[in-house]
Amino acid sequence: MKRLLFLFLTVLVTTHTISQVDDPDMMRMYEVYTYIDRMYVDKVPNQKISEAAIVSMLEELDPHSTYIPADEVKQANERINGSFVGVGIRFNILKDTLLVVNPIPGGPSEKLGVMAGDQIISVDGETIAGVGLKNSGVRERLLGEKGTKVKITILRNKKQTIKYTVTRDNIPVHSVVSAYMVDDKVGYIKLTNFSRTTKDEVKAAIKKLKKAGMKDLIFDLQGNGGGLLYAAKYVADEFLADEKLIVYSEGRKQPKSVLKADTKGDFEKGRLIMLIDESSASASEILSGAIQDWDRGLVIGRRSFGKGLVQRPIELSDGSQLRLTIARYYTPSGRFIQKPYEDLNAYRNDYMERFEHGEMMHKDSINLPDSLIHKTLIKERDVYGGGGIMPDIFVPLDTLEYSNFYKSLSRSGVINTFSLAYANENRKKIKRQYNTIESFKNEFEVDEKFMNEFFDYAVKEDSSLAMVEEDYAISENLLKIRLKAMVAQNIWDYQAFYQIFNVKNEIFMEAYKTLQTGRYEKVGLN
Secondary structure, three states: OHHHHHHHHHHHHHOOOHHHOOOHHHHHHHHHHHHHHHHOOOOOOHHHHHHHHHHHHHHOOOOOOEEEOHHHHHHHHHHHHOEEEEOOEEEEEEOOEEEEEEEOOOOHHHHHOOOOOOEEEEEOOEEOOOOOOOHHHHHHHHOOOOOOEEEEEEEEOOOEEEEEEEEOEEEEOOOEEEEEEOOOOEEEEEEOOEOOOHHHHHHHHHHHHHHOOOOEEEEEOOOOOOEOHHHHHHHHHOOOOOOOEEEEEEOOOOOOEEEEOOOOOOOOOOOEEEEEOOOOOOHHHHHHHHHHHOOOOEEEEOOOOOOOEEEEEEEOOOOOEEEEEEEEEEOOOOOOOOOOOOOHHHHHOHHHHHHHHOOOOOHHHOOOOHHHEEEOOOOOOEEEOOOOOOOOEEOOOOOOOOOHHHHHHHHHOHHHHHHHHHHHHHHHHHHHHOOOHHHHHHHOOOOHHHHHHHHHHHHHHOHHHOOOHHHHHHHHHHHHHHHHHHHHHHHOOHHHHHHHHHHHOHHHHHHHHHHHHOHHHHOOOO
């Protein structure tokens, strides 16, 4: 309540006295607060009411203006800042046990000798094994202030107990999770968000791939919900020549702001393909829109989310944060790609409506009026605004291998937990036999013995997951590749997952085929 009152009084003070307030709406809000404070029958729940009032105000504006309570701000900023403070492990909870999947390279745990496969059984003397630990509980115990210490006890190889005192430190949160050579000329980069470290991560990935012989690049933005506007500008600058407009924005109280390419990029020449889908949003749309508008590369996939609004974080007096929409952004050709949000319920259910309408399967199901057509700036190709970035090459959602049995396995989580358990049990053997991701990818076989072990595990976890032969025949290849990719991820990292599973990513495969068949040039790009 005090925070809400502070907002009211800020306006009132600027007008010197309450009686001089010209806005009757602001006066009415203050009057309501005053009567509640003076006359309500019970003790007023100040925090609950003030936060409800703030949330309600923002809901009347747009879907992306949000309020973050003080105790959630730190976590909310981690992806944007590109780091957090902790002990430096990638973990999973397997059968009520906290398992170290991988120590983060250069982090405090790795430096002390914590290893993949270690089980953390106690933290600061508190037993955490077998007590129903959740992910939130792990964060509460292992995250903290930089320089503080935490004592952990680990069980290694189910027999050796080791105690460590770990000093918490800054741990990087990478936005580039995979960068590898698809063949001797084609490189691939997977970007999951746009943070303060994205610029340097992308630059390093491009240099690494160019050193390996990259001539063409597939840049994957599928599922990337965005992040910092300036991070999108820096990434676009890697691909666009100087003085090329990347994005501009303006709002009721915000003057027009223009961002242009102004530094020499590391991949301004060479064939470039951006991958997007229905979950690619915000900064992803800024980047792919700029590449498309300047005919610098092709955009392949499905229509993106459609978020064309810019938020500014505003710190409030108690440490909470307001992320307020202050402007609209436009692509270089002048496209405003925000989808309509007058009906907030329809806005939130847009993905399902697209699916039911058939848009995920058929490009012809997308009906955009001619008034939304814009022209690209070099080749004058038709592109659309008004609801996301429309790809140059549409790729329908492929569900042919998604049998009911496969869907049940996916929903149950047994694919993930089995892969983690298998990797943990066979880690040394696999690393010894396959010393690189490439050798594992080419030589490891998901054979009958492996699959029988998986099916036995699934039934033990849930008797309803008994193998259905007809469904398995439909999904066999997809299931085997996913299991193999998940095992590789748990032995190495996310790079290994994408390197193996991308053969089942229809958008990636269409991009690769486009480069191999000359379709890239047929669209008019070179």
